[in-house]
Amino acid sequence: MNPTCTPADDATHAPTVSDRWRPAAHFTARRSWLNDPNGLLHHDGVYHLFFQTNPDGSTWGDISWGHATSTDLLTWTEHDIAIPRTADELVFSGSAVADVHNTAGLAAPGQTALVAIYTAVRPARADRPGSQAQALAYSVDGGRSWERYAGNPVLDIGSEEFRDPKVFWYGGPDGHWVMVVAEAVDRRVAVYTSPNLIEWTFESRFGPAHAVGGVWECPDLFPLTVRGTDRTRWVLVVSLNPGGIAGGTGTQYFVGDFDGRTFTPERLSLSQDPRDLDWLDHGRDYYAAVSFNDAPDGRRLTIGWASNWDYAAHTPTGPWRSAMSLARELDLVRAVDGRHRVAQRPVLPDDPRVTVVDLTVASGAGERTEVVLSTGEPGGSELVLTVDGDARTLTCDRTRSGDVGFHPAFASVETAPLPPGDATTTDLRIVVDACVVEIYVDGGQVTLTALVFPDAPLVAVRVLPSRAR
Template identity: 40%
Template structure:
């Protein structure tokens, strides 16, 4: 009897342990599944993200031998900012990307902050002599924290590649530009000044931009500075860029200067402003009409949304029409390190084409998605002259997957009302965006778009941008990719980019007027296929 009782107790114990293990396994499986599901819910279909870990600013972008190269600020050991490396990815069309091994690692001079890379076709640097290769020369900021302090020593260093940017060798005489005085002294962007046949570099230095030149990419001469008391100064200046653009429809050309700023953006946190003027090889001078307009109202930003920062152009990639190509980091320092992804953090914007126009409003950049994106169009929905009454459904994901789509629309004969587009799901999440023709402002409202509580700054306000066009019709292009929206209004005259984190995919698009019906002249929706 005692033996039977003992066996019974043992059987119960085995059953309990087995049940407990099974329960633990199921709980673990659920946790893994939820984690995986969330990661895949939020990872974009076609915007570049690293496979794992933290990413911020785009760096060293150049085009050579059929490939667009993208380097980026990368912390491979964590999903938050830390010791910076240069991550690396390549693409043949700036849309689909292949991630490659880390290109540049920290060294005794410090971690590897932002910078640029150029194709030294004439081998002016001499770095290509040994292998008879055309060298790729990268210039970046070495940043080292001074022991026992919160201060950093920031200097400019050089590395070169003779295998088309796959691997780099550090220059033996680094730093190429030393610094013991300026606290924020970083982000060199090098460009070739064809008219004067020399290399020119712009460098962020606290509250201004410094200009340097060089004949060999090794020895640099300080020329001038620009920016003190000019434009936005709500935070430190960073990640400059300088390039020349033709003015559309004219024989004229102007120089464009990008300056990123954090904080101080038009809707809070980080953003990138621009200046139009002339560069004589030594000094950048703003165009007088542009300066007058800037002083009246500073609305010269490459993107008014909260999620496009540190954008710079590709070297060696000017289009036949003279336009430049650029890319930005699709996040904001206000909340980038706490967004609800764990395996990876941050994405890049869609690649964009930059042009310059002049009209009654003076000089203004036009920024639009690169044409290569149209090669991925598949299923199309097109409709004209839709009467919009109250909340009018346009389409849902049963017809076209709105998690990967390009939308073009036109609204003729604007009325004094608010035109609201709404992306929503059955859980009640909704992203609102559109145009308020009473206040003459575009807007994005992500207050009810899903997960927002991870940061009090993420959805604390509605982002807006003043319309500069006087056209009585409104046109726009919308790029949707799971958790991001990129809006290009009035042929790219006003751009807004923002990210969001719905609890399930936003799968319905509707439009509503505030107080009166209107005609949606045309809407065309293309599914973007990346399988």
């Protein structure tokens, strides 16, 4: 536990039936709604996870920033609400930085200000239109308490669809702050720069490009090393709702260059086929993924929301609802087709309540393998994964995974491509943590995240090889 933050009061929490679906290592809010991760920051040995929450219920509404901390990315302590909504403002997604050089002048001598940059949402009223603008809050006590900046908003373009700023420092001592922010309905990411987090200058836009079937949200931009080389490329992550590869929400990415002001992609597909685009995850339940600022040892670590806007408000849990993904460490691989692809590796728990399965299955021509995760009881819930060597695909069938009737979009079968090439075997790492299943293919070159609500834990594994049909 971070000694500078106050844990949220747990006195009123009592076990519920849905607690059998509460994950052990995937963060959940104690007794409220949760969606996008916000303000991911490592500072003084502590990982800070802020998140969208409705402190007053288990569905979306009264959106504020919740707060949790961890020293290992697996065991989280939830704290009191960091930035609460007000009568005139909802607190939408954003990011957080440690202003170690006090560029904003918010800290006294000997202090370091943690600065949150969030979207302040003013709902429309009879006397004014609604607006979304970027605002600041800051903490000078390590995240225990937060105060809104008196000069808010710091960036307002008069839009109702301008949100989710990700801010980071670019360059050395003479560098500057960079903000990437979504012009949501225009399917664009705008880039702004600032010397001090308060005065922002527009620099460039990227988009529309690739998947544009829904609004763009929650952009992130960061450098990644190409595995086995000393070369660095930049990755722009954009979530969209709807229009994801598996239906509903999804998260795509672009690889390219960034000079501190403009992002230039190395590849823009002219195809309308979503399978030709680059997706961080091919499941239905991975959205709004963003990365930690200032992670130690230069690691690039991300967390996403493990749900889908299609049915998020209907999942059968309460009073808590929704979970985060595991933290994932990223790098780039250059695939046999010449494209750079993001590879993701989970930070794995050592917890008997979490099942981790590592398998190598045949995936050559004519080979087809089923991996069945089940309760181990006849007629019990099961999740079926199929690796098809001819189709070069992984499918995930959750139609018999337990409670699937709470929403018509939930009982689904998802398909992900295997990494390009002609390998005759495929490595799978499968993490089962109560209601969240994460699947990593060939070192995380492809991932698929799926929610399940089984009648008992999925603890049994059967591998059924057969010839391809």
